[in-house]
Amino acid sequence: MLSAALATVATCGCGSGKPGQADVKGAFGKTGRGKGEFLYPRAIDIAADETLWVVDKTGRVQHLDREGRHVGGFSVPAIEAGKPTGLSVGPDGRIYIADTHYNRVLVYTPAGRLVRRFGRLGQEDGCFIYPTDVAFAPDGRLFVSEYGGNDRVSIYTAEGKFLSSFGTFGSERRQFSRPSAVTVDAKRGRLYVADACNHRIGVYDLWGKWLRQVGSVGRQAGQFRYPYDLALLADGRLVVCEFGNNRIQVLRPDGTSEAVFGGPGRRLGQLAYPWGVCVDTDERAYVVDAGNNRIQIWQLP
Secondary structure (H helix, E strand, O other): OOOOOOOOOEEOOOOOOOOEEEEEEEEOOEEEOOOOOEEEEEEEEEEEOOOEEEEEEEOEEEEEEEOOEEEEEOOOOOOOOOOOOOEEOOOOOEEEEEHHHOOEEEEEEOOOEEEEEEEOOOOOOOOOOOEEEEEEEOOEEEEEEEEOOEEEEEEEEOOOEEEEEEOOEOOOOOOOOOOEEEEEEEEOEEEEHHHHHOEEEEEEEEEOOOEEEEEEEOOOOOOOOOOOEEOOOOOEEEEEEEEEOOEEEEEEOOOOOOEEEEEEEEOOOOEEEEEEEEOOOOOOOEEEHHHHOOOEEEEEO
């Protein structure tokens, strides 16, 4: 664990984002196949006990404490066709893997036992083309995003039974181009969708009704380049991980930009192709710094 004194991340003060700082608390991980090491990590989430789950391009799902110490894990069944891009910890503590290139969702216990799988290749109801993420409604329903032709969000029961879907491929309202992440704001009854190749965030209710969209392509505050992941703070602010801008952006519940952190590079406080983010109860962001094979920890202001 690196010292918090090593660096700070300056906030971009342009657009609607306000100047400020996020302290870099450190980073963990390095290139490798060993415990606590990564080969291009792609997704992260945090459990109720604030331990972390991370999947990388080897198909390994590692269970780590908040300092990056390895406490367990497992591997997905196959990676020859491609690797998972999404990982979510459910309210039941189970680990939901968007097994992207095998067109399915896998559900594991924390001990690594596969207890459920659903989905198959196709465009029909209950099928997937490249699922990317799973989110959870307060009533137990699941939201699964996907791209590759379907470009939609489907709603399932907790047991994996298809209920409905919304969205088609495109750039108009209610359309998506590579929806890469979904997250739920239960208090406000919102579902946020990271519409990556449209460079925006879609806002829906919890039954898929379109409410509005936030952002456009660009580098200013309030703009995005390939938003790949989302995390929700307790006060309703949304943390957006931007793969194309190599940064993290924090949005207020009304969709305006509050702060922007990061930039391209190899030092602490800089990022190389970040794929994912999660936040803990202390408002620390754990950022998947994929191109640097590490997880960075930033204290949000």
